[in-house]
Amino acid sequence: IYTASSGIQSFPEFVAVGLVDGNEVMYYDSNTMKAIPKQAWMKKVTEDDPQYWEFETHKLSRTQKSFINSIEVAKQRFNQTGGVHIFQNMYGCEFDDEYKKAEGWESFGYDGEDFIAFDLKTERWSAPVHQALITKNKWDNDKMKVAEIKYYITQTCPDWLKMYVEYGKISLVRTDGPSVSFLQKSSSSPVCCHATGFYPSRAEMFWRRGEEEIHDGVDKREILPNNDGTFQMSIYIDLSSVPSEDWTKYKCVFQLFGVKDDLVIKLERARILSNNGISIISWTIPVVMLCLATVALSGYVYTLKKKNGEKSTNFVLLILNLS
Structure with a gap:
């Protein structure tokens, strides 16, 4: 460049x-x-x-x-x-x-x-x-x-x-699985599914309700580099109009190109972080990408x-x- x-x-x-x-x-x-x-x-x-x-x-x-x-x-x-x-x-x-x-x-x-x-x-x-x-x-x-x-x-x-x-x-020819967490600034803010520490960078993230991929009210951010050479990405969803009892129907899906198994995390209020505590889901994936x-x-x-x-x-x- x-x-x-x-x-x-x-x-x-x-x-x-x-x-x-x-x-x-x-x-x-x-x-x-x-x-x-x-x-x-x-x-x-x-x-x-x-x-x-x-x-x-x-x-x-x-x-x-x-x-x-x-x-x-x-x-x-x-x-x-x-x-x-x-x-x-x-x-x-x-x-x-x-x-x-x-x-x-x-x-x-x-x-x-x-x-x-x-x-x-x-x-x-x-x-x-x-x-x-x-x-x-x-x-x-x-x-x-x-x-x-x-x-x-x-x-x-x-x-x-x-x-x-x-x-x-x-x-370069290595794989690092991501750590994934749910974040929310306030009870009325969009919920963020954040994945970090993964490598290589060819990855995809989306929200799903049941087996249907959700696009409305979703804001996906670009993949960014971390200081250690790994990558991070986030995807937000606005659930302000969804009853709280239906939140568990939503899942965050993380995919790495060429890998058969997806990382699927069910949205639960106990996993959502605000300013206190950390709840992290880790994943290790075997893959080679050039x-x-x-x-x-x-x-x-x-x-x-x-x-x-x-x-x-x-x-x-x-x-x-x-x-």
Whole structure:
């Protein structure tokens, strides 16, 4: 994930973060001007390539210049001068080990909105805003660049992903079951089903009444990272109009992708926490997953609405100026 910013004094002009399965594995910014590993196992890369991190630093310094220029071009397209602005690029891939299938993506965002994205099926760029049409037409006509992007996200990226998973398999190819609890601020507030400490991040949660999945009055929040590398998620349900004796008919269901058995917790008032006490249901699940997941960048302004991020030694080939 590349982030260029303008008008933020306390934030670097350019930040690059590489992610594998939702774990930050590489970091670079325009203040430090140095690419560094963020996981101990990423240091193993230098055993095969001693110049790896020097090479990454050199490429990202060039990428930095390109992105700082691109944010200025975007400001001109939107007739903007001063103020705070964010330009981002997110690209990567995921590999399904079971079906031996790879998928990839490449997208750009500006000030919290989608700007332009690559459609792998049509091998063309989509531009949801008219300010991006100039860029779309230019990039669609660059057949060599289109071929490079397609090859990278379907071939090169999955190969690097497999290598990183091999390097970090002790920590990446593992499963941590969640601890689940019911929370409620007051007797009239929505009831929250909160799961934390699970890994990997490909998970789903929903409320069920009997055997019917409930959607009305439900508010599901995004999956967020914990400081220890695991993840958390919450889903709220408004039961203010439901008689208290019917609450036991509701259940919170937690699913982890690829796992047959769900964690199903019946809602009981005795399990609901307010400000005192903790009632936690734990679950241990055997599963192996190779995927990339979206991660919120702590302290950063994250704008793209697509999926997932990725780390590679070849990403400089895909840096495209807007001009």
